[in-house]
Amino acid sequence: MGPVGHNTRGWLFAAPVLLLVTLYLVIPTIWTVYFSFFTGGFRPAEFVGLNNFRRLFTGDRLFLDISSFPWSGALINNILWLVLLPAGAIIFGMTIAVLADGHTWERLIKIIVFVPMVVSNTATAIIFRFLYNMNPRIGFLNAVLTNIGLEPRPWLSSRNYVTLSLIAAAVWIWTAFAMTVFSATYKALDKDTLQAATVDGAGEWQKFWLISLPMMAHAISFVFITIFIQTIKIVDLVLVATDGGPAGASRIIGFSFYWETFQNLDVGYGSAIAVVMLMLLVPVMILQVRRFKAEEQ
Amino acid sequence: MASKQSSASTAQITGVYLTGPARLLRNVALSVISFVWLVPTLGVFISSIRPRAAVATTGWWTVFTRLDFGFRIQNYHEVITTHAFGRYFVNSFIITLPSTLLPIAVASLGAYAFGCLSFRGRNLTFLALIALMVVPLQVAWVPVLQVYVILGLANTYPGLWLAHTSFVLAFATFMFRNFFAAIPKDFFDCARIEGAGDLAIYARIVMPISIPVVASFFIFQFMWVWNELMNALIFLQHPSKYPLTVAIRGLLSQYGSEWYLLAAGSFVLMSMPLLVFFLFQRFFTYGITTGATKG
Numbered sequence: 143m144g145p146v147g148h149n150t151r152g153w154l155f156a157a158p159v160l161l162l163v164t165l166y167l168v169i170p171t172i173w174t175v176y177f178s179f180f181t182g183g184f185r186p187a188e189f190v191g192l193n194n195f196r197r198l199f200t201g202d203r204l205f206l207d208i209s210s211f212p213w214s215g216a217l218i219n220n221i222l223w224l225v226l227l228p229a230g231a232i233i234f235g236m237t238i239a240v241l242a243d244g245h246t247w248e249r250l251i252k253i254i255v256f257v258p259m260v261v262s263n264t265a266t267a268i269i270f271r272f273l274y275n276m277n278p279r280i281g282f283l284n285a286v287l288t289n290i291g292l293e294p295r296p297w298l299s300s301r302n303y304v305t306l307s308l309i310a311a312a313v314w315i316w317t318a319f320a321m322t323v324f325s326a327t328y329k330a331l332d333k334d335t336l337q338a339a340t341v342d343g344a345g346e347w348q349k350f351w352l353i354s355l356p357m358m359a360h361a362i363s364f365v366f367i368t369i370f371i372q373t374i375k376i377v378d379l380v381l382v383a384t385d386g387g388p389a390g391a392s393r394i395i396g397f398s399f400y401w402e403t404f405q406n407l408d409v410g411y412g413s414a415i416a417v418v419m420l421m422l423l424v425p426v427m428i429l430q431v432r433r434f435k436a437e438e439q
Numbered sequence: 440m441a442s443k444q445s446s447a448s449t450a451q452i453t454g455v456y457l458t459g460p461a462r463l464l465r466n467v468a469l470s471v472i473s474f475v476w477l478v479p480t481l482g483v484f485i486s487s488i489r490p491r492a493a494v495a496t497t498g499w500w501t502v503f504t505r506l507d508f509g510f511r512i513q514n515y516h517e518v519i520t521t522h523a524f525g526r527y528f529v530n531s532f533i534i535t536l537p538s539t540l541l542p543i544a545v546a547s548l549g550a551y552a553f554g555c556l557s558f559r560g561r562n563l564t565f566l567a568l569i570a571l572m573v574v575p576l577q578v579a580w581v582p583v584l585q586v587y588v589i590l591g592l593a594n595t596y597p598g599l600w601l602a603h604t605s606f607v608l609a610f611a612t613f614m615f616r617n618f619f620a621a622i623p624k625d626f627f628d629c630a631r632i633e634g635a636g637d638l639a640i641y642a643r644i645v646m647p648i649s650i651p652v653v654a655s656f657f658i659f660q661f662m663w664v665w666n667e668l669m670n671a672l673i674f675l676q677h678p679s680k681y682p683l684t685v686a687i688r689g690l691l692s693q694y695g696s697e698w699y700l701l702a703a704g705s706f707v708l709m710s711m712p713l714l715v716f717f718l719f720q721r722f723f724t725y726g727i728t729t730g731a732t733k734g
Contacts, residue, residue, distance in 0.1 A: 151637055152558025159549030159608050160564070166605030167571055170582035177581070184585060238472055241465050251469055255476045256723070260716040261709045262666030264684045268691065268705045272486070272698060273479045278498075280698060282482050285498050314476065319727060326728040346461070375575045378668040382688055399577045404673065409581055416577040427570040434569050 171420070178413040186410065194414035204390040205398055205415075216393035219305045220374070223312070223394055228369040230313035232362060235320025239328050240350065252321065259318035267382035270311040274298050298384055301391035308383060308392055312376070320365045327361040328354065367426060374422055395419055487514055487702035494699040514703035522690060522700070524683065524707050531682040531711070533596060534671065535664040538603035539657055545604065546611035547653070551641045553612065554619030555627060565616070571609040579606070580673050587674065594676045602674055603664055611656060618652040619645055655726040658719050662712045683708040 178194055180186035198205050206215040238255055242248045258266060274297035275281030284294035297307040331354060339349050377396040380386060386393040386401060393401070395415060403412030485499040488510040501507060519525040552558070553565045583602060584593060592598030622645065630640050646653070668684040675681060678689070687704045694700050716723065 148556070149558040152552045152556040152561060155552035155556065155637070155641075156549045156564065158545045159568075159612050162545065162601075162605040163568065163571060163608050166583060166602065167574055167579055167609075170579040171574065173582040174578040184581070234472070237468070241469055245465075245469065247469070251473055253720075254473050256716070257480060257713070258476065260662060260712040260723075261480070262668070262684060262712070264666065264668050264687060265705050265709050268687065268701055269479045269483050271691075272483055272702070279496065280498065282478060282498065282500060285500065314479070317476075322724055322727045326724065371573055375577070378684075382668070382691065396575070396577060400669070403581060413581065416575065416581075419575045419577050423573050423575060427573045430573060431566050431569050434566070 174413045174416050175420075177410055178417045179410075180413075181408075181410040183407040183409050190410070194411050195418075197411065198414055198418065204393055214301075214391070216390075216395050216398040219392065220394040222305055223309055223373050223376075224370060226306075226309045227312050227316065227373050228366045230309070231316035231320045231369055232365055234313065234317040235322075235365070236324050236358075236362075238317070238321045239324035240354070243325065243328060252325070255321055256318040258315045263315070263376075263379040264382050266311055266315055267379050270307070270314075271298065271383055274307055298392075299388050301388055304384060304388065304392040308380060311383070312373075312379060316369055316372070319368070323361050323365050324358060327358050331357055367429070371423065371426055374419055395422075483702045483705055486698055487706045488512065489514075489699065491697075491699040494702070514699045515707070518690075518700055518703045518707060522686075522704070524686065524704060526679075527681055527683045527686040528707060530680060531665055531684075534599055534603075534682050535661055537596075537600040538664045539660045541600060541604040542607050542611045542660065543653060543656060546608055547615050547646065547649075548641070549608070549612045550615030550619050551637070551645060554616040555622070555640075555645065556637070568609045568612055572613060576606060576669070580669075584673060593674060594680065596680070599670060599674045602670055603667070606670070607660060607663075611660075614656055615649065615652060618649050622648060651725070654719075655722045658715060658722050659726050662715055665711055 177186055179189060179191060181188050181190050181194070200206075202215070203209075204215055206217045207213060238251065242251045245251065261269075272280070273282055274284075276284060276294055276296055276299065278284040278288040278294050281294075281297075283297065287294055295303060297303050335353055335357075336349060339353055344352070375396050376394065377400050380392055380394060380397045381400065384392045386397050396419065399412050399415040399419065402408045402415060406412075482499045485502060486494050489499065489502070490509065490511060490513065493507075493509075519528075553561060553568075587593040587598050592601070626644055626648075627640060630644055635643070665682075666684065667682075668688070671682050671685050672688075675685070678686075681689070683704075687701075687708055690701060690704050
């Protein structure tokens with residue numbers, strides 16, 4: 143053993159990580175929580191208690207509006223995202239992983255599906271602005287609709303469509319992630335069980351629902367949690383695709399934070415939104431820590 | 440999660456022997472899916488090499504129906520020179536490379552502590568890091584920017600490098616630590632008996648063994664930073680320092696309906712991640728299936 147004690151050596155190696163993480167995440171988080179009780183632009187001006195939060199949940203129609211049905215606002219949109227994005231990515235990802243498995247074109251199909259995952263959210267936003275374009279001489283989707291005798295639809299400029307259109311773009315991105323995890327899991331399933339089921343006369347459909355799917359439960363929850371975390375943090379896709387519009391209709395929480403803080407320079411209010419995001423993620427944090435502890439034992 | 444069994448084995452038992460209508464249905468489903476996933480990008484790519492006048496008057500799909508090709512790289516030339524995307528490409532590179540190498544250096548040291556050494560408070564500290572992986576950057580951006588303004592780090596590349604590094608550290612440490620912790624203890628004991636110190640063990644044994652996980656992280660982080668918009672948007676103010684992601688947002692606000700230009704600009708941005716993907720495909724499956732995703 144060297145001249146330096148056990149404990150000291152451990153802390154020395156960990157020091158750079160801990161220092162940077164404290165400076166860039168821990169202290170800023172405390173500061174943001176503090177700031178959320180104040181108004182002010184980039185410097186806390188006046189202590190307002192819980193007023194920012196009250197305004198968020200009762201006085202900001204773009205954040206939460208439950209005065210008329212259907213409910214709207216960034217929070218409602220985000221709930222829609224949290225349900226539809228993981229569900230869409232998991233269903234498509236599973237379908238492709240299982241159907242393409244062992245297919246002659248498996249590699250090619252997977253490459254095609256994976257490309258959206260490697261191009262940025264910024265590029266995806268532009269790709270979908272093009273796809274969704276109102277003009278049927280530019281936007282492919284509306285060209286198809288016009289061709290089969292339907293009216294072109296304002297996919298990104300109508301408040302009825304915009305959130306669903308953006309979620310579709312996000313599903314297009316995240317399906318590759320689900321597909322890759324499911325495919326690896328599927329290929330590693332216990333062959334004897336499946337073989338036995340085949341011998342017993344089980345059909346493909348039965349084998350998938352009764353054997354393969356339950357055996358992939360862990361992979362499905364891993365994919366769900368990963369996409370869930372992303373869905374709460376996302377800003378760039380919405381920012382580049384719609385700037386939150388039309389008239390704020392496509393806002394989600396992460397976007398609202400960005401807009402209130404850096405566009406409206408209402409930093410105390412933005413901090414309150416960041417605190418709400420943190421609160422939404424605290425259960426996931428606890429879950430992740432528990433998962434890790436369980437896996438280590 | 441991934442196993443080393445041959446990729447066809449499950450298929451042999453499940454899908455491959457499909458016959459008749461089931462087989463047809465499977466092929467139809469896969470064709471539709473491939474079409475849907477290919478068309479959005481393909482449309483932008485074709486528009487990026489069509490003449491300006493053609494892009495403005497007819498849909499990109501007409502190149503197939505009218506067999507009207509006549510592609511050219513004029514759009515790329517315009518976006519790279521007139522709109523300075525050549526410069527922004529270089530900026531993206533200047534931002535990305537240090538933001539990828541720095542976290543490898545810092546996180547691997549930390550991972551050595553958490554995975555290979557035992558010290559008081561180790562487990563609790565590591566659990567705190569796992570919790571920090573989930574924290575949204577929205578709680579960090581404003582305070583970090585405030586301090587940057589005071590220290591003169593705002594609008595500088597070192598400031599952005601450090602931010603990218605610090606924001607990914609918890610994840611990188613986690614990823615490396617899991618790999619390091621699986622290295623057989625005999626390796627360390629032998630080295631210790633021969634008198635090697637921790638720094639030597641880290642540099643000569645642990646890091647060389649860990650090349651697969653380091654390479655995987657390198658590729659993921661490189662693409663992540665290259666594609667990243669928000670940090671650059673928040674920490675850089677001067678257009679001469681913008682990376683491609685920020686630059687294309689500017690192009691969008693100025694030339695929002697000039698699709699020949701936007702298409703070419705998008706593909707300049709996408710060229711690097713596409714290249715990296717096609718060169719290092721196998722690392723992607725490895726990275727994703729070992730939990731290499733973050734936010």
